[in-house]
Amino acid sequence: MSTISTPGSFDLDKSEIWLLPSEEAGGGKPIDILKTGFVGDLTIRENLENNFIGVDMSVGDARNIIGNMPIIGGEVITIKLVSTHLDENNPKHVIEQSFRIDEIINRNYIDDREQTYIIRAVSPEAYKNNTQIISERFTGKPQEIFEDIYDRFIKEPKVIGDGKNKKDGFPLEFCDISGGQVFKRENFTFVANYWTPYQCMNFLASKVAPADAGGKELMPNVKYFQTTKAHYVASLSRLQAFYKEQNSIYDEFWYVPTGSDPFMLDEKRKTRGGYGFISPFVSNQYSTMSGLSIPLMTQDLGDQISGYQGNATIGFDMTTRLPYHMEFDYSPLQPIRISDNKRVIPSQFKDFYHLADQTPMRQLPNVNPKSSLNVRIGSSQIWTDQKFGYDWRFLLDTAYRDTATEELKRLRVKFEVPGRTDIDLGMLVYLNFPNTDEKGDGASEEELFDARMSGIYSVIGIKHMFSIAKQHHTMTIDVVRDSMGDF
Secondary structure, eight states: OOOOSSTTBBOGGGOEEEEEOOGGGTOOOOEETTTTTOEEEEEEEEETTOSSOEEEEEEEESSOHHHHTTOOSOOEEEEEEEBTTSOTTOGGGEEEEEEEEEEEEEEEEEETTEEEEEEEEEOHHHHHHTTOOEEEEEEEOHHHHHHHHIIIIIOOOSBOOSGGGOBOOOOOBOOOSSOSOSBSOSOEEEEEEEEOHHHHHHHHHHHOOBOOBTTBBOOOOEEEEEOSSOEEEEEHHHHHHHHHTTTEESEEEEOOOTTOHHHHHHOOOOOBTTBEESSOOOOGGGGBOEEEEEEESOOHHHHHHHSSSEEEEEEEETTTOOEEEEEEEOSTTHHHHHHHOTTBOSOOGGGBOOSSSBOSSOSSOOOOGGGSEEEEEEOTTOOTTOOOOSOHHHHHHHHHHHHHHHHTTTTEEEEEEEOOTTOOTTOEEEEEOBOOSOOOTTOOHHHHBOTTTOEEEEEEEEEEEEETTTTEEEEEEEEEOSOBOOO
16 A cells, blocks of 8 residues: 555656747747746636636746746646656546636736736637637537537647647547447437537537436436546436446545544545445545535425426427427426326436435425426427427427436535545545534444435536645545435
8 A cells, every 4th residue: 555644745746837938929938837936826627517627827926937928818838737646657647738828817016026926727629719600500410410519629639739749639528338329319400600619519418318328317417528637528417327337436535533543544445335446545534525515405495496306398399280298297206296197207216317216305395397397389390301300309308407407406515635636527436424413432334424415426526726835736526416325
């Protein structure tokens, strides 16, 4: 077992931060600003809700780099960071990414010899997005349309450098290990009218539904997002199935009292139901949470009107003149409601893929699907040369989508841990929540931990915070859970 004195340490000798002058400023050779000692703190943000990743870098400038280069916006910053215990030659273990400077903010003069400022940069794909205007008709398989837009309008080198230092961007990932059909529909058609590439990707993601996995339906909460490891088009449930089918979780995290010597000295990793761990084990100190919080535990009124508990979808086909009236009940009351109402969709909570088996809703909720209403008027034959249209499948996915979208907001948990550079969005983590009741000596695991809250969660947000001077890395992780009962 490796021993690291400071959890969250990263290897400064294997790290790099390069600043490449813009062509507008006359170009020139890149400057390794990490070695100058001018960089203070570095923050990298990635989130399943965002199409791109961003970085904030605080600079203490005693050589007037901002004026001599000069830094005017558009310059390339390339960052390479790797945790001390990880392999710098494994791309999955390293954060290596180029960004383009978007803003310079909070510029202050300390005295006549030093100034400070914050450089805010975004991934190159985001920097050019607003200048890529698309007016085009797209038709075909959804996966092929996604790939076409990504390859032609979005894809940029992962590392922008001079010649040998350049690294190409990765292909678009759909997280499908079976190699089968990725989306339920085999055809889709839409017209982009002066849209940006991100608008095209987000529109298509909001209309498609993932194909089944593990013999169950997947919720249609498909997102296009970028991480420090790849570009993805996937739903939360697709990501869950991707890792669960491989029996893989990133790591297990604990919230234990400060100075809990038995836990810290045990230095063992528990086995969780046959799951293997993605991240190499170093020390229990790496797995100790701090700042654990749950911003939203439950919200009954919000669940009623948002569509999470269910909704009613009314559609009308202008070609066939057929009306549609569907009611989707996601609550435990669905078996009762469907016996009294033929418009209730047969699918219920247990028919969809989840992390665990139990619904987070109470057993007798105050719910009425009609409190959230969708109305769609269109045509099943909107295109004369394509089969795609606003038919029953489209309306059924519309009925599911409100619930699917709200499921991304349920049971969100935020916590801070020592940082590692091998984590990625969508990975699964196991969280152990403390039971805040009184506990005596020799308490059992059931007495130590909250069985309802503890279990597997999906990572949907990561905020990496690097202190260059201290060579220390912490990360704030946002996770979400769609079910309960796997403790």
